Amino acid sequence: MKIDAKGMHYRELNERIHDAVLKGIEEIDIVNVLGQRYIGTGIGQKITINIYGTPGSDLGAFMDGPRINVYGSCQDVIGNTMNDGEIVIHKDAGNVLGLSMRAGKVFIKGSVGYRTGIHMKAYKDKCPVIVIGGKAGDFLGEYMAGGRLVVLGIFGRKKDPVAGRFIATGMHGGTIYIRGNINRSHVANEVCIEEICEEDLPILRKDIEEFCKHFEISDVDSILSGPFIKLVPKSLRPYSKMYAY
């Protein structure tokens, strides 16, 4: 099924998507998308949505199953509180990507803005994953409570650092893998900077293989050869004594 979204209000577009899902349609192509918000919001079925253009903010918010392919760049708050499914972005993404994300995966070929993975969380077998091919802006993994952030630094502007300032501020759960050099003074005090070990390699290999498959990149091994560092919180309750004295 194909929807031409040119000039269409986001309410109408989302109603048409939801109608299609109710009719049992499994794949929807949406062309001429320009700024329409909330695409894929709240859908529980495992359908595929292919977006051509620049979707608006809150793409895939509260999503619980679909796969969204975006052939363009994304704006802000992608995957807001997403519960399951996959978002594959072929260019860049904006700020606050993966806000409070609970599970599912987001792959971005290019770079992302500020506050990626803010307060994402894991529970039992639910583990959200965000893999970034380019660079990440400031506050990567801010207040991160669980899940996995992988920044590969392959693409993006040469002059930008692989991750910006205030890395992992308030992090108290989950893992961040960063490929390349970071300015260690920008990493929050409540976080350990570690070398990766044997146990990390299969996890990273799986994420990188999936990333490469989505974007038709062949050199998995050379990407995996790193160098990687790993950020984990020193404590699961870094502020437990903050108001105690």
Added chain:
Amino acid sequence: MFQSPSLKDISGCAIASILNTKGKGIKGDVITSAISVMRERSNGLGGGFAAYGIYPEFKDYYAFHIMFVDESIKESVEAYLQEKMVLVKSEAIPTRKKMSFLNTPLLWRYFLEVPKSKLTSPITEEDYVVSIVMKINKRFNGAFVFSSGKNMGVFKGLGYPEDISRFYRLEEYEGYLWTAHGRFPTNTPGWWGGAHPFALLDWSVVHNGEISSYGTNKRYVETFGYECSLLTDTEVIVYLLDLLIRRHGLPIDIALNALAPPFWAEIDSMDKNMKEALSALRMVYASALLNGPFSIIIANSHMMIGLTDRIMLRPLVAAKKDDFYYMASEEAAIREICIEPDTVWSPKGGEPIVVRMEVRT
């Protein structure tokens, strides 16, 4: 005069701009298309545009766009202008009369010259014009100057930006630089004078966010004779720019650094000269620091500047295509008027994007 929203709807303002560095004319409907893509970001309580290069036949005169709540206040302001300036031309700003908005004021424009006889050293022509604008806004109850620069003008009102554009017939104007704003008032009333852009001389500012340091900034500019009378925090940014750049003579980059300086921890890690310079700047201009979430687009006759707060609490995207530059709250707004830009990027928090004209204007 004021109207508050009847129900609270959570959103944020929208800003957008376009500049042609070679001075080529751009019609008003282009920027209108861009800002209308972000309709969800505003709520109909303010929309506006600043346009540069629109009055070539009167480019040597100060163009005052003024709103009046009634005829009598218009008469007294006109008498005041006759006394203080040389009035070259005055006319109602053309509008679509059939469009209706709440509390539509009388909207007039005046092309004015400063009589040389009125200038006594060290008062400059610009100082004189600023004092006239301050006087009208503060002392004439129900008259507000929307803009006071040469070869530019601000068109704004209480509505969605695309409706305000149609109201003012902006498709009939051609300028090389446009900025636009869709308002979602949070802390201050939605009214005609409170719509963006805010302007003084040829400076104009559109703003998404709020200035938490407004009280400090306002008291600071008041000590230099600026009076905040438009009931909105953004107004103070314009006066800070005029103070730091025109009156104190700071280069643009340094002035912007005073508004959004690096953190002390970053200054501490710089080399000795930079550390001393930036420490001095932060101390001297402590009261000019803009705190709180903001993304702003600043314009004057020669340039377009984008700036966000230091931790990027509001979005800003920029793009370039040949000799056109674009900035907006959302990339979709830029792609509406430029399908395939050469480059699209987002600045770092507090890192200004300054795009200068290649030709003299």
